[in-house]
Structure formats: C-alpha cells, structure tokens
Amino acid sequence: MSSQYSTDRHQSRHESCGQRSALIVDDVADVTEMLSVLLSSAGYRVVTASSAPAALSAARARQFDIIISDIGMPEMNGYELARALRLLPGYQTVPMVAVTGYSMFDDHERSISAGFNAHMTKPFEPRALLELIEQL
Numbered sequence: 001m002s003s004q005y006s007t008d009r010h011q012s013r014h015e016s017c018g019q020r021s022a023l024i025v026d027d028v029a030d031v032t033e034m035l036s037v038l039l040s041s042a043g044y045r046v047v048t049a050s051s052a053p054a055a056l057s058a059a060r061a062r063q064f065d066i067i068i069s070d071i072g073m074p075e076m077n078g079y080e081l082a083r084a085l086r087l088l089p090g091y092q093t094v095p096m097v098a099v100t101g102y103s104m105f106d107d108h109e110r111s112i113s114a115g116f117n118a119h120m121t122k123p124f125e126p127r128a129l130l131e132l133i134e135q136l
Helices: 029-041 052-061 078-087 107-114 126-135
Strands: 005-007 021-025 045-049 066-069 096-100 118-121
Touching: 021 029, 021 052, 029 045, 029 126, 045 052, 052 066, 052 078, 066 078, 066 126, 078 096, 078 107, 096 107, 096 126, 107 118, 118 126
Parallel strands: 021 045, 021 066, 066 096, 096 118
Antiparallel strands: 005 045
C-alpha cells in the first residue's frame, strides 16, 4: 500500500477562511470518496488516507479537527491507528469516529478503549454521521 495521503479534490472555495479540517482513513476508495463528498458538503476541508501509516503521516504534517477511520485495514488496523494518533502532539482530544463494518458485541467498546470517541457501523445514514460529528 502507498503511504501517501491526498488533499481531496472536493475542497470548498472557503478553504482559507479557517474552516474545519477532517482526515478520512479507509482502504476502500469508494468509502473515502463518499465520506469526502459528505464532509466537504458540510463545510470541511478534507484530506484522505488509504492506510493507517498514510494517516499518521498526514496527522504529523498538519492538525485536523476531526478524524474518521475504518477499523479493518491492512498493515495497521484502526485501533492501532487511534492509539498512535492519541500519542501525537495536539491529538489527545481531537474527536475521532470509527466508521466500520465491525459490529460484534465488543467492537464499540474496543473502539472507545483504543481512543475513538464514537463508533458507527456501516452502512450508516450520512445525516446521522454529520449529527454525531457536530456533537463531539
């Protein structure tokens, strides 16, 4: 997998106006694209990463206001990513949401224990994700 991250092409024209920024992490391109469009339309400046190592590189390069990540990824899973992000300067309290297909009885607890603030199971209602993010 590439360790590159990319600034989303759906960036708003208001990017320089101090808008909030989001990091979206998922190894499935369709998911990152859908989440990118959703958050961009909600006014976020979006950066996507196709792997946990790429997400860590992006987080070291700039500060994000929200992080949305899958759990089941190759190389490094979302739980490991959340723990690593919480150790980075400035990321101890940044809201993080696990958006994942993992829905077993203990997956929510595992997400929270790893450092996520919330856990949503795919498929999800886009409005529900936006409402959750606004509450964090």
